[in-house]
Amino acid sequence: MKKITKQTYLDWYENMLFWRKFEDKLAAVYIQQKVRGFLHLYNGQEAVLAGSLHAMELGKDRMITAYRNHVQPIGMGVDPKRVMAELYGKATGTSQGLGGSMHIFSKEHKFHGGHGIVGGQIPLGAGMAFGDKYFERDNVTLCFMGDGAVRQGSLHETLNLATLWQLPVVFVVENNGYAMGTSVARTASHEEIWKLGLGYDMPCEPCDGMDPVVVAKTMDKAIALARSGGGPSFIEMKTYRYRGHSMSDAQHYRTKDEVEEYRKIDPITQVKNVILSKKYATQKQLDAVDEGVKKRVAECEKFAETSPYPDLNVMYDAVYEQEDYPFIKHKL
Amino acid sequence: MPRLSDTMEEGTVAKWFKKVGDAVSEGDILAEIETDKATMEFESFNEGELLHIGIQEGGTAPVDTLLAIIGKKRGRYFWITYFRRNSPR
Numbered sequence: 001m002k003k004i005t006k007q008t009y010l011d012w013y014e015n016m017l018f019w020r021k022f023e024d025k026l027a028a029v030y031i032q033q034k035v036r037g038f039l040h041l042y043n044g045q046e047a048v049l050a051g052s053l054h055a056m057e058l059g060k061d062r063m064i065t066a067y068r069n070h071v072q073p074i075g076m077g078v079d080p081k082r083v084m085a086e087l088y089g090k091a092t093g094t095s096q097g098l099g100g101s102m103h104i105f106s107k108e109h110k111f112h113g114g115h116g117i118v119g120g121q122i123p124l125g126a127g128m129a130f131g132d133k134y135f136e137r138d139n140v141t142l143c144f145m146g147d148g149a150v151r152q153g154s155l156h157e158t159l160n161l162a163t164l165w166q167l168p169v170v171f172v173v174e175n176n177g178y179a180m181g182t183s184v185a186r187t188a189s190h191e192e193i194w195k196l197g198l199g200y201d202m203p204c205e206p207c208d209g210m211d212p213v214v215v216a217k218t219m220d221k222a223i224a225l226a227r228s229g230g231g232p233s234f235i236e237m238k239t240y241r242y243r244g245h246s247m248s249d250a251q252h253y254r255t256k257d258e259v260e261e262y263r264k265i266d267p268i269t270q271v272k273n274v275i276l277s278k279k280y281a282t283q284k285q286l287d288a289v290d291e292g293v294k295k296r297v298a299e300c301e302k303f304a305e306t307s308p309y310p311d312l313n314v315m316y317d318a319v320y321e322q323e324d325y326p327f328i329k330h331k332l
Numbered sequence: 333m334p335r336l337s338d339t340m341e342e343g344t345v346a347k348w349f350k351k352v353g354d355a356v357s358e359g360d361i362l363a364e365i366e367t368d369k370a371t372m373e374f375e376s377f378n379e380g381e382l383l384h385i386g387i388q389e390g391g392t393a394p395v396d397t398l399l400a401i402i403g404k405k406r407g408r409y410f411w412i413t414y415f416r417r418n419s420p421r
Contacts, residue, residue, distance in 0.1 A: 248367070
């Protein structure tokens with residue numbers, strides 16, 4: 001694994017803070033009706049992404065996830081302005097404004113969505129890994145899912161075949177405690193989700209999803225195994241989200257004290273504490289980073305605000321290949 | 333009146349946690365608002381002073397109605413609502 005250095009910590013701090021502020025901004029513009037539809041935010045789970053990115057080979061390895069998917073593409077190198085524009089439904093967005101919040105894609109950066117169907121991305125992730133194995137490429141696919149998705153049949157069918165075919169894929173469960181508003185305890189006979197891998201003879205383990213260092217080490221092991229032909233792994237990241245499942249979640253299923261408890265092990269605070277205690281940077285320098293992050297988020301907002309909406313005929317062109325269709329006029 | 337759910341058309345202010353003149357920080361809960369789905373807490377995305385309350389407790393109004401003004405006196409105002417729908421069509 002790449003060494004975890006002073007620069008790693010500084011990068012983690014800046015990136016995770018940017019992701020969080022980016023999501024906060026989305027919440028703010030959502031209530032102003034600038035972003036429509038649904039909106040699922042990542043606040044609190046940042047360490048899972050930061051640690052995973054450190055263990056990945058960017059430009060080579062793939063990522064696919066569910067609908068809590070705004071910051072992953074940013075981490076993989078997609079211009080955050082284009083992600084913000086996608087949420088605004090603007091032509092400059094990653095999918096020309098046609099995908100919206102749940103469907104961020106960048107084939108170029110090997111970020112394969114952005115999927116709204118719970119558990120739908122699991123077989124897709126295995127399929128991409130199958131493609132890489134079939135064509136003898138040594139790319140690894142990271143397939144993320146939530147704790148609700150693991151109760152879908154698609155997971156179990158996929159794990160079976162992924163082990164049988166020894167696919168180069170790492171299945172990562174981001175267990176944030178709640179499938180929408182239902183806690184894991186209410187829907188499962190045991191709460192150790194990682195044990196689901198045992199039934200398929202797949203290497204599996206739980207992992208502290210609030211600490212990027214632990215995440216990076218665990219993911220590195222799994223990715224190395226997949227890359228060397230050792231097959232898939234199944235990892236449960238124990239993490240937490242501070243905001244609701246989506247913007248319309250009143251969060252009556254948990255107490256404020258519970259949220260505050262998790263804020264004590266907040267990934268950004270943890271990284272910040274290391275930076276300060278090891279004197280990697282001063283508080284003043286970190287304040288400057290905070291200011292820079294705020295400015296970059298504001299630039300994303302401005303870019304999205306000022307970008308044009310897509311032309312109406314783009315909707316047609318994205319669905320139909322032929323220039324005209326008997327029932328629908330091409331130029332709307 | 334903020335849109336706090338994807339299907340919300342109007343909202344009722346159940347409770348104000350701040351009164352005019354109070355200082356407001358980012359993330360502070362301003363009010364409880366009843367939507368079509370549930371009673372939600374509405375947090376501030378701006379900081380400053382609560383200068384004006386547009387909808388009193390118990391009041392119902394459609395999304396986008398002026399709910400409150402936060403800002404600095406004689407400074408820049410942050411309006412917690414928008415009069416115009418930001419939609420192209």
